Amino acid sequence: MASTERTASVAPDWLDAARRHVWLPYTQMRTAPAPWPAARTYGHIIELADGRQLIDGIASWWTAAHGYNHPHIAEAITRQLEVMPHIMLGGLVHEPGARLAARLAAMLPGHLNHVFFADSGSVAVEVALKMAIQFFLNRGEKGRKRIVAFADAYHGDTFATMALADPKEGMHTLFAGTFQPQITAPLPHDAAAEQALRDMIEPQLGEIAAMIVEPLVQGAGGMRMHTPETLRRIRAICDDYGIVMICDEIFTGFGRTGSLFAIEQAGIVPDIVTLGKALTGGALTLAATVASDAIYDAFLSDDAGAALMHGPTFMGNPLACAAANASLDLFEREPRLMEARAMEARLRERLAPARDMPGVADVRTLGAIGVIQLEAPGDFGWLKAHFVEAGAWIRPFGDIVYVTPALTMPPDALDRLADILLEGVAAWARRNR
Numbered sequence: 001m002a003s004t005e006r007t008a009s010v011a012p013d014w015l016d017a018a019r020r021h022v023w024l025p026y027t028q029m030r031t032a033p034a035p036w037p038a039a040r041t042y043g044h045i046i047e048l049a050d051g052r053q054l055i056d057g058i059a060s061w062w063t064a065a066h067g068y069n070h071p072h073i074a075e076a077i078t079r080q081l082e083v084m085p086h087i088m089l090g091g092l093v094h095e096p097g098a099r100l101a102a103r104l105a106a107m108l109p110g111h112l113n114h115v116f117f118a119d120s121g122s123v124a125v126e127v128a129l130k131m132a133i134q135f136f137l138n139r140g141e142k143g144r145k146r147i148v149a150f151a152d153a154y155h156g157d158t159f160a161t162m163a164l165a166d167p168k169e170g171m172h173t174l175f176a177g178t179f180q181p182q183i184t185a186p187l188p189h190d191a192a193a194e195q196a197l198r199d200m201i202e203p204q205l206g207e208i209a210a211m212i213v214e215p216l217v218q219g220a221g222g223m224r225m226h227t228p229e230t231l232r233r234i235r236a237i238c239d240d241y242g243i244v245m246i247c248d249e250i251f252t253g254f255g256r257t258g259s260l261f262a263i264e265q266a267g268i269v270p271d272i273v274t275l276g277k278a279l280t281g282g283a284l285t286l287a288a289t290v291a292s293d294a295i296y297d298a299f300l301s302d303d304a305g306a307a308l309m310h311g312p313t314f315m316g317n318p319l320a321c322a323a324a325n326a327s328l329d330l331f332e333r334e335p336r337l338m339e340a341r342a343m344e345a346r347l348r349e350r351l352a353p354a355r356d357m358p359g360v361a362d363v364r365t366l367g368a369i370g371v372i373q374l375e376a377p378g379d380f381g382w383l384k385a386h387f388v389e390a391g392a393w394i395r396p397f398g399d400i401v402y403v404t405p406a407l408t409m410p411p412d413a414l415d416r417l418a419d420i421l422l423e424g425v426a427a428w429a430r431r432n433r
């Protein structure tokens with residue numbers, strides 16, 4: 001069905017402005033169907049301009065952990081709006097930021113005590129890289145500037161974070177020569193792979209500053225899962241060679257894998273953690289880079305030049321910090337982690353029949369993440385529209401069709417979402433036969 005037909009009778013008057021002037025992410029603007037006009041959200045529902053209500057399977061890139069428009073978060077933002085919507089963090093500090101930093105330090109394991117705020121996940125990762133590299137510079141170790149990242153990793157879209165993505169990704173060839181390539185290694189899934197990783201990095205030790213990993217699930221690189229043991233192997237390697245370990249919890253943090261942070265399931269403590277996405281419960285943009293005492297201490301000096309020279313204009317925005325504090329209240333007061341674990345069991349059961357469906361290569365679940373991997377990648381324009389017609393918002397990419405719902409989605413809605421997912425995958429297989 002043509003996109004114009006879909007929206008013709010009810011198109012809001014701003015839709016034409018959107019088509020002319022809004023440049024959408026990851027979108028071929030000539031051939032992609034027009035975007036769906038969203039009118040409002042609540043709970044696990046997106047309401048389109050024509051009044052259709054979609055069950056949201058993505059929670060806006062897995063940010064809306066408590067569902068949309070949660071009254072407790074909305075109230076906290078409204079209260080902060082009247083007092084102080086924004087103030088620079090240069091030389092000034094404010095209550096929501098102070099409280100949030102202290103709470104994050106208390107919630108994270110070990111001595112991860114020092115919180116540097118940013119306004120997006122990619123920037124939080126850039127700050128983590130800067131911290132790791134300068135950690136060595138401040139200690140007089142000059143050559144250690146390279147980063148080890150893993151195959152199928154995704155750490156953001158800025159230049160330094162692009163360099164951490166798997167080189168087989170398109171952006172690498174397109175932008176070849178514009179950034180310093182980093183070292184890409186396979187994840188150490190077993191003892192032999194761990195030894196191979198050690199053998200690979202040993203000759204380059206004098207150049208390596210950090211290893212960065214998305215703990216337990218590699219998100220935007222294909223929703224690939226690994227075991228806690230794999231993370232413990234990486235921790236052991238970093239310990240043995242004095243490499244800074246960065247865990248990028250931007251996707252996994254705040255309950256997505258069934259624990260507040262994925263690293264808890266491995267019982268490891270990285271040297272730096274990056275947070276973002278669900279940090280504010282999806283209400284506002286905020287990210288954080290949290291460093292251990294040992295990292296932070298390397299920046300303490302009588303030499304001003306040893307300071308961390310970074311400062312996003314809107315870092316630690318008080319509205320966003322108030323939203324994040326309210327989101328953390330909800331994690332403390334409400335059974336969010338139990339809900340995430342219950343969702344894992346239900347998704348596992350509901351998606352299992354996909355294993356026997358034609359065109360399906362793999363089905364996997366962890367926490368509130370359900371993934372059906374297809375045998376071949378596709379241009380999923382048709383399937384996305386099919387899901388909308390069926391009443392769900394699901395955005396397949398690469399070769400996967402996945403859901404990352406709000407942790408609060410009630411079981412009957414989750415069942416309906418899973419039914420739509422399976423029916424869509426079956427229809428896709430018939431269409432491509």
Ligand SMILES: *Cc1c(COP(=O)(O)O)cnc(C)c1O
Pocket residue numbers: 120121122123125154155156157214219220248249250251252276277
């Ligand atoms: C989304 C994501 C990022 C980038 O965050 P942005 O806010 O989009 O810049 C980085 N790392 C991981 C693991 C992510 O999922």
